[in-house]
Amino acid sequence: MTSSIKLNSALMEKEILLLAKQEQHPFLTGLFASFQTEHHVCLAMDLAAGGDLTKVIDHPEFNYKAAIFYSSCIVLGLEFLHEHNVIHRDLKLDNVLLDASGYIKITDFGLCKKGMGVGVLTTSPAGTPYYTAPEILKREPYGRAVDWWSVGVMLYYMVLHRFPFNGLNMEHLFEFIKYSRAIFPPKVPADFSSTTKGLLAKFPENRLGFNGAEEVKQSPLFCKINFDGLLNKKVTPPIIPAVQSSSDNDTNLMVTLYGRKAVIPDSVSEALQNFDYYVG
Secondary structure (H helix, E strand, O other): OOHHHHHHHHHHHHHHHHHHHHHOOOOEOOEEEEEEOOOOEEEEEOOOOOOEHHHHOOOOOOOHHHHHHHHHHHHHHHHHHHHOOOEOOOOOHHHEEEOOOOOEEEOOOOOOEOOOOOOOOEOOOOOOHHHOOHHHHOOOOEOOHHHHHHHHHHHHHHHHOOOOOOOOOHHHHHHHHHHOOOOOOOOOOHHHHHHHHHHOOOOHHHOOOOOOHHHHHOOOOOOOOOHHHHHOOOOOOOOOOOOOOHHHHOOOOOOOOOOOOOOOOHHHHHHOOOOOEEOO
């Protein structure tokens, strides 16, 4: 990854983290501080001590209702980003963390793209293979609907503990994503299969969420969710992470920087002039 790409990613990450902090959205990771040294740029984020969803799904209390709870929180976080004309482009279980109270925090905004209003399309490749929408793999112009595809993949995995598409190698995986239908066991709940199939529609214009988050919220799986209560954290989370030690909630952290020291070009230094930020 070139220095310019890394710089753009760091600046985008900071911008979305700062937006989440300023708007105090409960399900997006916010910025705690940003600063730079002679050789590094650093981002300090809200603490989420409960691990990511790839670990949480192995919890003995994780069940179908938990999958719906976390998916509902993700829908609200994604709705906020889209309302601010931002697409995430790398939504996956690894990028959804749990805070100490058991609510989710979407994170990793380095691949986000701004200016993505209704009907706006882009072409730059982005994402993680198993979660990438067909239109990206086909190198077609794409918009907000790619994020709803990723939500469908996450929902499918949380309920069935496997990806909806797989392959012997990346080439086979991409072919399955582009042209095959996801398989649903016959005994899964009808509301789950209906909503997930909608999210995994191959063509974005047919995909659940293409017309906005409200479309997803009114789908069979989510239509009975109290989204206002959830947004205000009035709904009890299904799993409360166990804090292993007092240090798990320690925000007085010392940062030690490792790795090869980079020479920062003048153009990068200029772009970072207003990078420093501290919660005051």
